Amino acid sequence: MPHISALHQETELLISVSQGDERAFTALYNHYHKRLGTHIYRITKSTELAEEVVHDVFLKIWLNRETLVNVENFSVYLYVISKNAALNCLKRTIRERALTTELDTDSEQVSLPDTPEDDYRYILIDEAIDRLPPQQRQAYLLARHERLSYVEVALRMNLSKETVKKYLQIATEFISAYIGKRLMVSIWLTIQNFL
Known part of the structure; x- marks a missing residue:
């Protein structure tokens, strides 16, 4: 029965967040951000990128908080959107590095x-x-x-x-x-x- 109680509490928390309750959002963030950071670090292999993605994901959750009432399993929802955000972050980082390397190569040739x-x-x-x-x-x-x-x-x-x-x-x-x-x-x- 404790599992059902925890699930009920999380549902109430999500409803509060969806209504703009900042304390509920802070509680949600505090509960998940370390585990989420570890999950994202496994994908990015970068502490800096992991922190960036965690903050981006929670910002996205806050900006789209009205949709939280439709989320049945928040932890799964959180891990799916964070995985997508981490992969997008990696793609962006790879593109930036490629452009920087290309320009640095040009600069080295010109130096x-x-x-x-x-x-x-x-x-x-x-x-x-x-x-x-x-x-x-x-x-x-x-x-x-x-x-x-x-x-x-x-x-x-x-x-x-x-x-x-x-x-x-x-x-x-x-x-x-x-x-x-x-x-x-x-x-x-x-x-x-x-x-």
């Missing part, structure tokens, strides 16, 4: 300008950075040139870590696209000169 082509790439990177919106430019320079972590950049700029990650992702994509487009134009003009 020692020995030829006019290397000088040109270096100039293009500077031009692209200069064309970024101020917040993205500052986040990019802090992360790439000063080698600060997302958390350190977020603290320095008084932004959330997620905002910093988004700024860096957008900035990296823009810089890569800008350099690629300008190099293609340059190659095309060079070919035209030979024709």
Whole structure:
């Protein structure tokens, strides 16, 4: 019978949360967040990503709290949405790392300008950075040139870590696209000169 009582209490807790009771939400968070963190850590193998996903999942639960009255087994519901969130987080992280690696490779090739082509790439990177919106430019320079972590950049700029990650992702994509487009134009003009 204790199991039925615990189930009944959890149902009442979910109803309270669905009605906007912050204390009930805090109780729900306190009850599940450590176990959920362990579950997500097994997927991500990163304490930082696990913490991020736990907070994102509970934020999503709070924002969609009205739907909790329809949840029959909250622990299963929680683990399913957290697994999906963790996998999405991993995909996003892999994309960000790929973009960063691509840009870092380009930067390494440009860091020692020995030829006019290397000088040109270096100039293009500077031009692209200069064309970024101020917040993205500052986040990019802090992360790439000063080698600060997302958390350190977020603290320095008084932004959330997620905002910093988004700024860096957008900035990296823009810089890569800008350099690629300008190099293609340059190659095309060079070919035209030979024709």
